[in-house]
Amino acid sequence: MKRTLDTGNAAITEGAIIAGCRLFAGYPITPATEIAENMSRRLPQVGGYYLQAEDELAALHICVGASLGGLKAMTATSGPGYILYADPYGWAIGSEIPVVIVNAQRVGPVSGITGAPGQGEFYLSRYPTQGGNFETIVLAPNSVQEAFTLTVEAFYLAERFRTPVTLLADQLVTDGWETLIIPETEEEIQAMGLKVIPRRINEGPEFYPATDEIDIPPVVLGHNTGAACSDWTPTAEGYDTEEVEWQHKHAYRLIYKIRNHKDLITRYESYFLEDDPEVILVSYGSPSRVVKSAVKAAREKGLKVGGLRLISLWPFPDEIFTKTAKYLSVELNYDGQLVREVQRAMPKGSEVHFMGKCGELPTVAELMELIEALIKGQPLKAKPWEMEAW
Amino acid sequence: MAKRTEVLVSGFGGQGVVRIGQALSLAAVYQGLYTTMLISHGTETRGGYVRSQVVMSEEPIDSPVVENPDYFCALSKAAYNRFKHLVSHGVIIYDPGYVEPDPNLNVKQIPLNARDLAEKELGRELFANAIVMGALSKLMSGLLDKDIVIKAMLERIPRFHEENKKAFELGYSLL
Amino acid sequence: MDYLATKYLRPRKIPSTACSGCGLGQIHKKVVKAIDELGLDVGDVVWGTGIGCAGRQTFATWKGDNFAGTHGRVYALATGLRIALPPNKKIILTVGDGDAFGIGFNHLLNCARRNVDLTVIVCDNLGYMSTGGQYGWTTPEGYRTDSSPYGMWEPNWMQGGRDVLNILREAGATFLARHTSIEGQEAVESIKKAILNKGFSLVHMPYPCVTNFAERALGSRRPAVMYKWFKERTVKLNERVDEKALGDIYFRTGIYYDASNSRPEFAEALRNRVAEIQRRFR
Numbered sequence: 001m002k003r004t005l006d007t008g009n010a011a012i013t014e015g016a017i018i019a020g021c022r023l024f025a026g027y028p029i030t031p032a033t034e035i036a037e038n039m040s041r042r043l044p045q046v047g048g049y050y051l052q053a054e055d056e057l058a059a060l061h062i063c064v065g066a067s068l069g070g071l072k073a074m075t076a077t078s079g080p081g082y083i084l085y086a087d088p089y090g091w092a093i094g095s096e097i098p099v100v101i102v103n104a105q106r107v108g109p110v111s112g113i114t115g116a117p118g119q120g121e122f123y124l125s126r127y128p129t130q131g132g133n134f135e136t137i138v139l140a141p142n143s144v145q146e147a148f149t150l151t152v153e154a155f156y157l158a159e160r161f162r163t164p165v166t167l168l169a170d171q172l173v174t175d176g177w178e179t180l181i182i183p184e185t186e187e188e189i190q191a192m193g194l195k196v197i198p199r200r201i202n203e204g205p206e207f208y209p210a211t212d213e214i215d216i217p218p219v220v221l222g223h224n225t226g227a228a229c230s231d232w233t234p235t236a237e238g239y240d241t242e243e244v245e246w247q248h249k250h251a252y253r254l255i256y257k258i259r260n261h262k263d264l265i266t267r268y269e270s271y272f273l274e275d276d277p278e279v280i281l282v283s284y285g286s287p288s289r290v291v292k293s294a295v296k297a298a299r300e301k302g303l304k305v306g307g308l309r310l311i312s313l314w315p316f317p318d319e320i321f322t323k324t325a326k327y328l329s330v331e332l333n334y335d336g337q338l339v340r341e342v343q344r345a346m347p348k349g350s351e352v353h354f355m356g357k358c359g360e361l362p363t364v365a366e367l368m369e370l371i372e373a374l375i376k377g378q379p380l381k382a383k384p385w386e387m388e389a390w
Numbered sequence: 391m392a393k394r395t396e397v398l399v400s401g402f403g404g405q406g407v408v409r410i411g412q413a414l415s416l417a418a419v420y421q422g423l424y425t426t427m428l429i430s431h432g433t434e435t436r437g438g439y440v441r442s443q444v445v446m447s448e449e450p451i452d453s454p455v456v457e458n459p460d461y462f463c464a465l466s467k468a469a470y471n472r473f474k475h476l477v478s479h480g481v482i483i484y485d486p487g488y489v490e491p492d493p494n495l496n497v498k499q500i501p502l503n504a505r506d507l508a509e510k511e512l513g514r515e516l517f518a519n520a521i522v523m524g525a526l527s528k529l530m531s532g533l534l535d536k537d538i539v540i541k542a543m544l545e546r547i548p549r550f551h552e553e554n555k556k557a558f559e560l561g562y563s564l565l
Numbered sequence: 566m567d568y569l570a571t572k573y574l575r576p577r578k579i580p581s582t583a584c585s586g587c588g589l590g591q592i593h594k595k596v597v598k599a600i601d602e603l604g605l606d607v608g609d610v611v612w613g614t615g616i617g618c619a620g621r622q623t624f625a626t627w628k629g630d631n632f633a634g635t636h637g638r639v640y641a642l643a644t645g646l647r648i649a650l651p652p653n654k655k656i657i658l659t660v661g662d663g664d665a666f667g668i669g670f671n672h673l674l675n676c677a678r679r680n681v682d683l684t685v686i687v688c689d690n691l692g693y694m695s696t697g698g699q700y701g702w703t704t705p706e707g708y709r710t711d712s713s714p715y716g717m718w719e720p721n722w723m724q725g726g727r728d729v730l731n732i733l734r735e736a737g738a739t740f741l742a743r744h745t746s747i748e749g750q751e752a753v754e755s756i757k758k759a760i761l762n763k764g765f766s767l768v769h770m771p772y773p774c775v776t777n778f779a780e781r782a783l784g785s786r787r788p789a790v791m792y793k794w795f796k797e798r799t800v801k802l803n804e805r806v807d808e809k810a811l812g813d814i815y816f817r818t819g820i821y822y823d824a825s826n827s828r829p830e831f832a833e834a835l836r837n838r839v840a841e842i843q844r845r846f847r
Contacts, residue, residue, distance in 0.1 A: 005416045005425065023648060044842035049648055049835055053641065054675045061634070061641035061672075068632065068642070069649020087635045088642075095632075116430075176454065177412065177427040179419050221630040222650040224608035228625040230633030231616070239577070239625050240633070286454075293453035360430075363457045 002182045008147040008174040012102055012167070013038035014182050015151030016074050018189060019196055021100070022048035023073040025062035027055055027081060030114040031171040032104040035076040056084035060101065064092045067099050068229070070199055070220045072155060076102035078171075079121055080111055082128070089164055090129030093136070093254065095229040096208070096218055098158035098199075100151070102167045104174040105285075105332070107359045116359035117171035119285060119332035125166045126314050133251035135258035137165045137265055138314040140284040144178035150311070152194045157265060159197050161257060162218040168313060170332060172286035172361065202227065208234045210249035212256035214264075258315055267311035268320050271295050277306030279374045280323060282342050283330040284310040287361055291330050294367035305371055310338075318345040326351040326374050330367065334358055353380060394447040395533055396456040396480075397526070400439050400473055401465025401488075406519025409546050410463070411442025413523055416542035417534045418446040426454035439469040446533065461529060463522060464489050465504075483525060485518075500525075502564065508557060517557035520547070524561025536562065569597045573607060578626040586788035588772030588795075589622050591746035592688050596657065599756035610655045611646070615639045615664035618695040618774070619688035623659040637669025640676045640683070647681050647832045655684065655760055662689035665767075666702040666722050666729055677736035677765045679831040684759045685767040688746075690774040691782075698777030703729070705814035708782040724814055730769060730821045739764035739828055741821040745799040746772035747792065748818060755820055762825035763833075771795070771816050 012035055016024070024043055026036040040050040049066075053059035056077055063073035077085070082103045092099050103125065107118040125138045137157055141147040147169060154165040183189045189196070200217035204225045209216065219227045219238070228238030233247045241247075258265070271292060273280070279298075283291045288309040298305040308320060321327075324347045329339035331354070339354040346352060355362065355370055373380055397414060401407045411427045418425035423446045430441040443456040460480040464470035470489045474482065481498040484491060487505040502525050508518040520543065527539040540558055544551050570579055574597065583589050600610060612627035614620040616636035624633040634642040643656055650656070665673050665687045676683060692701040692710050699712035703723050707716045722729035730741045740762040744752035752770070759766035772795075773779065779791040800806050802819035 003419060005412070005419045005427075023645065025645065044839045045846040047839060047843050049839060051644075051648075051835075054671055057638060058641035058644075058672055058675065061638045062645035062648075065642035065645025065647075066649045067645070069646045071645075071649045073645070087638060091635050091638075091642075172428060172454070175429060177415055177425075177429070178451075178454075179424055221611050221632060221646060222654050224629050226629060228631040230614075230624055230631075231635050232621075232624075232633065238631070240621070289451075290453040290455055296452065361453075361455050363455055364453055365457060 001188055002184055004180050004182070005177055006144060006180040007034065007177055008141070008144045008169060009034035010038055011144045011148035011180050012076070012151045012169075012174070013042055015148040016100065016155070017042055017046055017048070018183070018194065019152045019155035020072045020198065021074045021155065022046070023051070023063060023066040023071045024048070024075065025051040025053045025059045025066075025073070026075050027053050027059050027077065029078045029081050031106060031175050032076040032078050032081075032102060035102060035104075035174070056081035057087055060085045060088035060099070061091075063099050064088050064097050067092075067097050068219065068221050070201070070222070072098070072199060074100040074102065076104065078104050078106045079108045079118070082121055082124065086129045090131065091231055092164045093129060093134050094231060094250075096162040097164075097229075098155075098162050098218060099164045100154045100158055100167065101164055102151075102169060105168065105170040113359055115171065115175075117286060117332055117361070118358060119170055119287070119337070121168065122313065122337040125168050128166065134254040136314050137161060137163060137258060138168050138312065139165065139267075140168045140311060140313050141173055142285050142288045142309065143173065144176060144180050146311075147173055148180060148182065149192070149194065152196065156195045156197060159199065160214050160264070161261070162216065163258070168285070170285045176286070201225070204237070206236045207238045208236050208250065208253070210236065210253060212253065212260045214257055214261050262315050265312050265315065266317045266320075268317055269309040269311065270320070271307035272299055273306045273308070273323060275306065276304055277323060277325055278304040279328060279371055280306045280308055280325045281328050281330055281367070281371075282308045282310070282338065284313060284338065285332070287330050287332055287357070290361050290364060290367065294364045294371065297364055297368060298371050303371060303375055305375075316341050316345065321345040321347065323347065324349045326353065328353045328355060328370060328374060330355045330362060332357055332359075332361075394445055394451065395530070396459045397444040397446075397461045397463070398441065398456045398459040398473060398476065399444070399463040399465070400441040400469030402468070403440055405440070405465050406522075407440040407442050407465065410519055410523055410526070411444050412546045413539065413543040414444050414526065414530075414534070415446075416545065417539045420538045420542060421534060423448060424451050426451050428454050439466060439472060441469070441473075461526060463526060465522070481529065483522070483529070500565065502561070504561070507560060511560060512553055512557055514553075517550070517553055520554040520557035521561035524558035524563075525565050527558070528562045528565045569594065569601055573597050573600065573628055574626050575628055581622050581626070583618070583622045584774075584776040586773070586775040586791070587618070588746040588774070589618060589688055589690070592686065592770050592772055593623055593626070593659070595746075595753050596659065596686055596756055599753045599760060600657075602753065603757055603760060605655065609653070610657055611650065613639050613643055613656060613658045615658070615660035615669065617661035617663055617693070618690055619659050619661040620664065621695065637664050637667065638672055639664070640669055640672040640685070643683050644676060644679070644681050644831070647683065648835060652682070652833060656682070657684045657686065657760065659686045659688055662687060662691065662703045663693050663701050674733070674736045677733050677738040677767075680737055680739055680764040680828045681831045682763050682833075683765055684756075685765075686756070687767060687769045689769060689771040691771065691778050694774045694777045698781055703771070710778070710781050730767075733767055734822045737765070737828070738767055738822070739824045739826070740766035742819065743769040743816060743821060744818045745795055745816050746770055747795050747799060751819070758820065758823065758825065763830045764826065764828060
């Protein structure tokens with residue numbers, strides 16, 4: 001094992017290479033540029049290809065095209081580029097082509113603040129393209145080490161489910177420096193529990209079977225399998241069709257291949273949940289680090305507080321919200337995104353509250369104040385995260 | 391909470407704020423500690439500050455936010471004024487070339503004339519950050535070995551190794 | 566088309582769903598004929614398409630491997646595919662004028678700049694015909710469409726001293742030709758050269774749309790009227806014409822620019838570069 005001090009950007013690069021990524025196409029954007037730079041240096045060393053695309057539309061299309069030819073591929077961006085992925089993202093979902101997409105979230109909307117962390121693309125990562133009739137897979141690291149392991153996991157899930165997987169990071173995870181441990185041999189990769197599967201080739205004639213099964217190899221062109229893949233609704237053989245019956249089958253497959261195998265995707269961490277928490281803090285990504293400190297500090301004070309940290313965001317893990325409690329969603333946005341899903345998923349009799357920050361992490365002190373107020377049943381005082389205060 | 395050590399270094403762009411943080415963090419890695427470092431920058435172009443928040447611990451680190459620094463190193467007036475109130479039990483190391491200390495603060499404040507010394511003793515302002523690193527290394531010697539901090543510093547600074555080592559020793563000897 | 570169709574195309578897709586009288590089939594047949602005359606097999610070609618009449622009608626007609634990209638982005642998709650596929654596989658794209666010269670023009674130009682080994686056949690029905698007939702970037706000046714009811718007034722890529730092929734040449738394309746669908750073997754020969762160029766090739770092929778273009782622009786859906794209009798406006802590159810007398814758009818046909826195999830092909834150059842860097846790090 002190699003133990004270093006490095007950034008999330010470097011961790012993602014090394015994770016991708018270990019997962020077998022051999023093509024990266026990107027477009028410079030803060031704070032994801034460093035992933036592209038790292039890839040441009042590292043990929044040729046392992047026989048892989050780096051391309052700078054004319055825009056993000058082209059970047060993801062190039063990745064998907066390479067994947068269609070059998071290469072594992074990845075791109076990385078931030079919010080303004082992620083929105084431009086809508087077109088190829090949808091194509092890859094519909095044609096069921098594996099690809100990995102990194103979004104280092106910053107403050108928005110649009111360009112916002114380039115070098116500050118945000119969490120504004122929670123819902124966009126659920127609906128990264130139009131048309132509906134699909135589920136997405138989204139993973140959210142909260143540390144440099146996890147950025148590494150979840151990148152490997154993202155490639156693994158992309159292959160098994162043959163769909164794009166978004167690694168929804170934020171600027172603090174990608175730009176932050178931390179201890180990073182990287183395996184150097186096959187044994188070490190296995191010892192770390194990392195799973196890597198090679199690309200398989202669908203030999204046909206059923207390229208789009210009407211089933212919720214996973215582990216069906218994707219279409220790979222160039223092997224004269226007679227494959228057909230397109231942006232249109234496909235028949236099992238991949239022909240474009242306007243028959244509603246095939247649309248039903250296609251939608252069923254895109255939705256239920258993920259919903260019916262959710263257990264392979266869902267990952268979360270919980271703190272003090274078995275210990276009758278009155279208040280449960282919910283978070284993902286870098287704010288969850290502060291939340292964990294706050295929950296521990298509250299417990300040390302004897303306050304009945306617990307925490308839920310989502311590692312997989314989509315499909316949303318409704319089933320982990322089993323406790324009736326006062327929920328507090330802690331996010332890096334002011335509009336409240338994760339909180340809406342918490343409200344939907346929490347058991348009857350629960351309360352839901354929201355704390356949003358923008359461009360910087362909350363502090364343990366801020367969270368403690370809110371926790372104490374919630375436990376005492378006091379209304380949350382006007383604070384900068386409540387829009388009225390502005 | 392597990393025993394953690396928090397270091398906040400802040401100043402303006404070009405002072406080596408990021409480098410100081412990196413060297414300390416890297417030294418922590420070499421000592422087998424867990425460490426995190428957040429860098430806030432970009433704002434210096436708007437007259438703001440650059441900030442490195444370094445946390446070290448023997449256990450995995452939860453919050454990477456420095457809320458209560460054990461060591462706050464202030465290299466500009468703006469940084470000092472913005473973060474001085476975070477310090478409750480720690481020490482503030484400030485460069486009097488930039489910072490006028492607040493006499494009302496009830497914490498230990500140590501002046502470190504890094505910019506002037508770098509210019510006078512080593513001929514270039516450039517070496518001020520190595521002086522700061524030396525001083526911090528002395529203050530943190532219960533946690534980080536001096537030799538390891540030097541090794542980490544030299545890995546993060548590509549040039550002028552001899553001068554930087556000298557500057558480091560100077561900083562180390564001052565406190 | 567019997568012999569060629571049996572050899573290369575899928576029975577399921579014959580006859581095509583194109584409108585009766587559509588000129589697209591003429592282009593499709595010429596591309597398949599060129600492939601046949603080059604002695605290529607089904608497995609030698611991966612066939613891609615865009616969106617619109619050209620994309621929809623030619624998608625999954627090829628017996629081998631097929632793909633249809635999003636509107637205007639098939640050039641970027643094909644760039645990624647080109648890197649992944651063995652160099653001896655031909656990638657042929659049949660796309661429309663809106664796809665290539667409108668929504669996808671940026672990506673098309675970047676493919677030309679990179680000299681990606683692709684053969685792009687732009688099947689040009691002079692506007693957006695699959696959506697009912699709106700003007701596009703090659704619609705002749707003054708002609709009526711559903712979105713230019715008073716006549717096409719925007720500058721197009723074809724008249725007023727502009728020629729889209731000149732732009733592509735400047736961008737770095739290594740083979741460029743134009744033929745109308747009503748031309749014969751000379752068009753097939755150009756397509757063959759386009760396929761043989763190891764680099765970015767484009768053949769611009771205007772063709773008659775009797776259902777929408779002819780109806781609005783010429784006031785008739787009779788194929789004879791549309792084909793006569795095309796025939797009058799198909800002029801060989803070296804042919805002398807009285808431009809003033811014609812006073813209208815015309816299509817200069819032939820090989821515009823042939824710099825085949827004169828510039829490094831993108832994917833090959835990338836592979837060589839990567840191999841060289843890899844050697845250094847071994």
